[in-house]
Amino acid sequence: MLDVPHAATTEPGETHFDLRKEAEAAGITETLQQLERELVGLRPVKDRVRQIASLLLIERIRQRAGLASAPPTLHMSFTGNPGTGKTTVALRMAKILHSLGFVRRGQVISVTRDDLVGQYIGHTAPKTKEILKKAMGGVLFIDEAYYLHRPDNERDYGQEAIEILLQVMENQREDLVVILAGYGERMTNFFASNPGFRSRIAHHIEFPDYAEAELLVIAELMLKERGYRFSAAAREAFEKYIALRRSQPFFSNARSIRNAVDRIRLRQADRLVSDLDRMLDVADLETIDPADILASRVFSGGTEARSAKP
Numbered sequence: 568m569l570d571v572p573h574a575a576t577t578e579p580g581e582t583h584f585d586l587r588k589e590a591e592a593a594g595i596t597e598t599l600q601q602l603e604r605e606l607v608g609l610r611p612v613k614d615r616v617r618q619i620a621s622l623l624l625i626e627r628i629r630q631r632a633g634l635a636s637a638p639p640t641l642h643m644s645f646t647g648n649p650g651t652g653k654t655t656v657a658l659r660m661a662k663i664l665h666s667l668g669f670v671r672r673g674q675v676i677s678v679t680r681d682d683l684v685g686q687y688i689g690h691t692a693p694k695t696k697e698i699l700k701k702a703m704g705g706v707l708f709i710d711e712a713y714y715l716h717r718p719d720n721e722r723d724y725g726q727e728a729i730e731i732l733l734q735v736m737e738n739q740r741e742d743l744v745v746i747l748a749g750y751g752e753r754m755t756n757f758f759a760s761n762p763g764f765r766s767r768i769a770h771h772i773e774f775p776d777y778a779e780a781e782l783l784v785i786a787e788l789m790l791k792e793r794g795y796r797f798s799a800a801a802r803e804a805f806e807k808y809i810a811l812r813r814s815q816p817f818f819s820n821a822r823s824i825r826n827a828v829d830r831i832r833l834r835q836a837d838r839l840v841s842d843l844d845r846m847l848d849v850a851d852l853e854t855i856d857p858a859d860i861l862a863s864r865v866f867s868g869g870t871e872a873r874s875a876k877p
Contacts, residue, residue, distance in 0.1 A: 584628050593627075594666040595620050602659045606652045607788070607821075608781040615772050616656060616663075623667045640769035641669065641744045642736055644758075646751040647774025650820030653748045654708065656772075660746070661706040670744060671704035678707065680714040683728040691724040695731045703743055712747035713757035733763045740767075777820050782809050785821050789828045790855065795835075797855050804860040811865050827863070834859040 590596050599617055606613070622639060629635070641664065645653040657675050665673030678698055685691035699707070709715070717723040736745050747754070747764065751773065758765040777785065783806060790796055797805060808827065812818060835855055839847060 582632065584632075586624075589628060590624060593624060595624060595663060598659055598662050598666070602656070605655055605659075607784050608777055609652055609774065612652070612656060612772055612774055615770070616660060619660070619770060620663050620667075623663065623669055627667055638669065638741050640740065640767070642740065642768050643744070643746045643770040643772060644754060644768045645746060645748040645772050645774060646754045648750065648776055648820060650822030650824075651774035651776065652821065653774055654710075656774075657706060657708045657746050657748075661744075664706065664744060670706065671742065674702075674705035675708050676702040676705065677710060679710050680725065680728075683709075683732075684715065684723075684725050686724075688724075691727040692731060695728045699731070699735055699743070703739070706744045706746060708746045708748065711749045713749050713753040716757055716760055718760065729761060729764075733767065736767045779806070779809050779813065782813075782820070782824050786824050786828055789825060793828075793832070795832065795853050795855055798857070800857045801855045801860055804857040808860055808863060808865055815865065830863065831855055831859050834862050 587596075599613075599620065602613060602616065619641075626639060643660070645656065647653060654675075654677065657677075661670070661673050661675045664670045676698065682698055683691070683695045685694050715725040715729055717725055732745065735743060747757075747768070749757070758768075783802075786805060786809075787797065787802075805827075809824075812823060812827070817823075838856070838858060839845070839851060
């Protein structure tokens with residue numbers, strides 16, 4: 568992981584280090600705990616983030632000890648389906664990098680192809696360089712990065728953006744971390760077509776889809792944050808909803824669950840307001856009933872993927 572040919576030694580420094588205090592002082596302990604709270608499951612991802620944080624912590628301690636040290640290569644690739652937490656992990660990673668001094672700012676600039684690639688000759692370079700200027704000192708998160716490369720269109724300007732990115736990733740890697748994200752298979756093809764990217768990426772992290780039980784926990788956490796809860800029967804109904812929804816097109820893991828929770832709240836409100844003569848108590852306001860879920864078109868063979876209709 569370390570760029571050994573550029574490693575440097577310093578004068579002998581400190582000789583003893585309290586790792587717990589070092590991790591707490593750098594905010595690593597708190598950030599990893601925050602990641603645990605924010606994301607359900609994703610154990611392989613959390614383990615890899617912890618490993619990277621450990622590497623950076625030890626690298627900083629080695630510098631203070633006067634041992635040979637060099638900035639590790641920190642560019643990353645996040646692969647997985649939508650709604651698996653890639654952006655959240657990028658934010659937490661930026662915080663770790665900043666707290667340990669590997670980037671000047673703990674910011675994440677999130678972009679797609681449209682932010683980098685122009686529509687005519689001479690348009691791409693200034694667009695890409697402007698984004699890089701904004702991201703410098705922090706993290707640049709490029710979502711659906713494979714759209715930068717469109718080999719079927721010989722007049723496409725994505726290759727120009729790629730060449731600029733590669734140059735900056737190599738020459739200014741101590742002041743910018745680039746995270747490429749997208750679907751696994753498409754990212755594999757993208758790297759095959761652009762070997763320069765793969766050679767500059769040190770950390771390839773795969774984000775698995777959530778299991779049905781994890782999606783239920785996510786829904787319950789989302790409801791709790793908003794002051795709602797499932798009744799026992801509603802919880803069973805939502806388990807059935809998850810099983811059906813996962814088999815339908817355009818399912819996006821936690822993102823689809825968030826949309827479902829929003830629609831459930833709409834149905835609950837509509838149900839309560841349908842009887843204006845009714846006296847409500849707190850339990851009525853916070854409880855989700857089976858009817859609020861079973862009214863979904865998912866149960867009649869439809870899909871809620873592209874419509875906000877309750």
